[in-house]
Amino acid sequence: xxxxxxxxxxxxxxxxxxxxxxxxxxxxxxxxxxxxxxxxxxxxxxxxxxxxxxxxxxxxxxxxxxxxxxxxxxxxxxxxxxxxxxxxxxxxxxxxxxxxxxxxxxxxxxxxxxx
Numbered sequence: 001x002x003x004x005x006x007x008x009x010x011x012x013x014x015x016x017x018x019x020x021x022x023x024x025x026x027x028x029x030x031x032x033x034x035x036x037x038x039x040x041x042x043x044x045x046x047x048x049x050x051x052x053x054x055x056x057x058x059x060x061x062x063x064x065x066x067x068x069x070x071x072x073x074x075x076x077x078x079x080x081x082x083x084x085x086x087x088x089x090x091x092x093x094x095x096x097x098x099x100x101x102x103x104x105x106x107x108x109x110x111x112x113x114x115x
Contacts, residue, residue, distance in 0.1 A: 009036055009039055009040050010040065012036055012039065013032055013033065013036050013037060013042075016029055016033040016036065017033065017034055020033060020042075021072075024056065025056060025057075027053065027056070027057035027062075029058040030049060030050075030052075030053040030056070030057065031053070031060075031065065031066065032067075033049060034049045034050050034053065034066070034069050034073075035069065035091050037049065038069060038072060041076070043073045043074075043076040044073075044077065046069065046070075046073040046091075047070060047073040047074055047077060049059060050066050050067075050069055050070035050073060051070060053066050054066055054067070054070070054097050063093055063097075064090045064091075064092075064093035064094040064095070064102070065090070066090075066099065067086050067087070067089045067090035067093065068086075068087065068090040068094075068102055068105060070086050070090075071083045071084070071086035071087035071090060071105060071109070072105070074086055075109065080109060083109050084106065084109040084110060085101065085105045086108050087105045088106055090102050090105070091103060091106055
């Protein structure tokens with residue numbers, strides 16, 4: 001990647017999208033691209049990529065993180081119920097070392113102020 005991710009998120013996103021076009025099965029590229037899209041608040045793009053990633057990369061070790069990010073993108077699209085379901089799926093897959101973080105997300109999405 002030639003783009004400096006810290007200074008040029010749109011450029012980095014374009015670079016990772018290009019790599020993904022060449023190698024659509026690259027699970028790590030999908031995860032990084034989705035993370036960049038979330039940072040740029042590209043909720044719809046991130047959610048679509050993450051959903052597709054669960055189908056393309058069903059055995060990846062970081063699948064829990066894919067569901068976690070998908071839950072966040074879905075929440076920001078004003079679908080809290082679906083976001084909670086996705087966060088619960090993430091929690092079911094989360095390694096012990098990351099459980100507390102995902103539990104916090106599930107708890108947040110479960111709050112009454114989140115319709």
